[in-house]
Amino acid sequence: MKHHCEYSLFALVCLALPVFAQANPPQSGRDFQGKETRALEADEFANPGMLWVEQGAKLWREARGAAGKSCADCHGDAKQSMRGVAASYPKADANGIPPGRRVLSLDQRINACVESRQAARAFAWESRELLSLSAFISHQSKGLPIKVDITGSAAAAYARGKALYFQRIGQMNLACTHCHDQNWGKTLLAEPVSQGQPDGWPAYRLEWQTLGSLQRRLRACFFGVRAEQPAFGSDDLVALELYLAKRAEGLPIAAPGVRR
Amino acid sequence: MTARLRVPDTARPGDIVEVRLLIQHDMETGFRRDMQGRAVPMNVITEVRARYGESEVFRAELGSGVSANPYLAFPVRALKTGEIRIEWVDSAGVRGGVSAVLNVA
Amino acid sequence: MAGVEGAGVRRRSVLRAMAVIPALANIRNATAQNFLPPQDLRPFIDKLTGGAVVKTGKVTMDMPAIAENGNSIPFILRVASPMTAADHVKSVHVFAPRNPRPLVAAFHFGPHAPRAEVSTRVRLAGTQKVIAIAAMADGSFWSGETPIVVTAAACLDEALG
Incomplete structure (x- = not known):
């Protein structure tokens, strides 16, 4: 009888939880931009993010570090070797670079290669080089659906990311879900609230007047709700990226996007 | 400095073609501060010149009111096969250039 | 008496608050370069x-x-x-x-x-x-x-x- 009561209570609590307006099917951040911003993203020539893609293509072929190797020396033509890669990140790295590391974001995976294979110094977060390579690699997955592995060693990161997504934070006491599940499509001042999808990242943001990573965008959200910002490359941000990628599954990669 | 220039692959004599240009440049206004609160000095592309063969077809003087990573597009009348050559300079005196051949037949 | 005194405190608070307004306006002007x-x-x-x-x-x-x-x-x-x-x-x-x-x-x-x-x-x-x-x-x-x-x-x- 006691057990029965507990189960009933559990069921009641479950029912009482608000039914979230799940982002299903997921909708690209592009759809929440104004007409001119969408047009800029669609314009393969004028999309400013393509400048970073072009620079990334150059860096891909440049030898670097004590090993004197370029990305292309190991990976060949990125058109084939990098096709679909960005759509599967963050990812628990099978090759163990660096050893013992769990889940890596694409930026971290690039830097792991730079350090271990090229024997060069890792690129700084948000540096032109790192953004160029990540934009170039992400662009090779354009049109391919996001699909991430959350099993095995990625399971813990996924759980952490999901918990963070629903965790109220900051002076505004808001969780990601409050804007991006419960209120997407509504407007905040003059701007429609998006679903917070990662498909267009790295993206050229008009507010920044430059290309930036998804982690920079996430940090801006932390700032927006007046919460302490996790550091670039922190386990929290990588976990959040993984949760967002899982949540976005099926959405085609559209990097580099353009956002207001 | 990365830049992109696009002209049509081919044109017929007398055609009006569009020249499109995109230059990677911060177009720093001088009004921004960095994350340490220090003023970032102004540095913008001040002038862009476009030549088609021997003649200047277009020139722009830009200021801080032009967006970062400036985009410019303008029409040119195709006369004969020749190089479209774009050159620019910024406030720091750094020069850049990009060119493409317009095939006219 | 207590009520009157209370009102006085409120009035002073209001006056103090009003004195702050021009200061706030200055901050706004300083940041409103745009x-x-x-x-x-x-x-x-x-x-x-x-x-x-x-x-x-x-x-x-x-x-x-x-x-x-x-x-x-x-x-x-x-x-x-x-x-x-x-x-x-x-x-x-x-x-x-x-x-x-x-x-x-x-x-x-x-x-x-x-x-x-x-x-x-x-x-x-x-x-x-x-x-x-x-x-x-x-x-x-x-x-x-x-x-x-x-x-x-x-x-x-x-x-x-």
């Missing part, structure tokens, strides 16, 4: 025209009616002209009177320009009327103006300035 009032363009225009009459017409600008970010607004400028040796546009100057530097850009067209037309992207510091003045080969000046609403960002960002 929201300058329109500047008088006459000195800029006189320098350009040498005091000649500027007629209205021939110059059009294509911009969205509402821009969602002032940092990058698509902008197309056109001047009606046959663009012949005798009758063509020499230059066009574009002014945004609420920008800290009102002269946005100047465009010069060469002998092969089939049309006086250019497309770019501009920064506008707030809602305003953008003005363009074309100098013609015959020495005349023509102008056009286009209003635009520039909205502010809803989400704060870590970026300064």
Whole structure:
């Protein structure tokens, strides 16, 4: 009888939880931009993010570090070797670079290669080089659906990311879900609230007047709700990226996007 | 400095073609501060010149009111096969250039 | 008595609060660099025209009616002209009177320009009327103006300035 009561209570609590307006099917951040911003993203020539893609293509072929190797020396033509890669990140790295590391974001995976294979110094977060390579690699997955592995060693990161997504934070006491599940499509001042999808990242943001990573965008959200910002490359941000990628599954990669 | 220039692959004599240009440049206004609160000095592309063969077809003087990573597009009348050559300079005196051949037949 | 004293405290609090308001206004002014009032363009225009009459017409600008970010607004400028040796546009100057530097850009067209037309992207510091003045080969000046609403960002960002 006691057990029965507990189960009933559990069921009641479950029912009482608000039914979230799940982002299903997921909708690209592009759809929440104004007409001119969408047009800029669609314009393969004028999309400013393509400048970073072009620079990334150059860096891909440049030898670097004590090993004197370029990305292309190991990976060949990125058109084939990098096709679909960005759509599967963050990812628990099978090759163990660096050893013992769990889940890596694409930026971290690039830097792991730079350090271990090229024997060069890792690129700084948000540096032109790192953004160029990540934009170039992400662009090779354009049109391919996001699909991430959350099993095995990625399971813990996924759980952490999901918990963070629903965790109220900051002076505004808001969780990601409050804007991006419960209120997407509504407007905040003059701007429609998006679903917070990662498909267009790295993206050229008009507010920044430059290309930036998804982690920079996430940090801006932390700032927006007046919460302490996790550091670039922190386990929290990588976990959040993984949760967002899982949540976005099926959405085609559209990097580099353009956002207001 | 990365830049992109696009002209049509081919044109017929007398055609009006569009020249499109995109230059990677911060177009720093001088009004921004960095994350340490220090003023970032102004540095913008001040002038862009476009030549088609021997003649200047277009020139722009830009200021801080032009967006970062400036985009410019303008029409040119195709006369004969020749190089479209774009050159620019910024406030720091750094020069850049990009060119493409317009095939006219 | 207690009630009266209470009211006195409230009054003092209100007075103190009011004294704070001008200070707050100053902070706003100090940070509101993006929201300058329109500047008088006459000195800029006189320098350009040498005091000649500027007629209205021939110059059009294509911009969205509402821009969602002032940092990058698509902008197309056109001047009606046959663009012949005798009758063509020499230059066009574009002014945004609420920008800290009102002269946005100047465009010069060469002998092969089939049309006086250019497309770019501009920064506008707030809602305003953008003005363009074309100098013609015959020495005349023509102008056009286009209003635009520039909205502010809803989400704060870590970026300064």
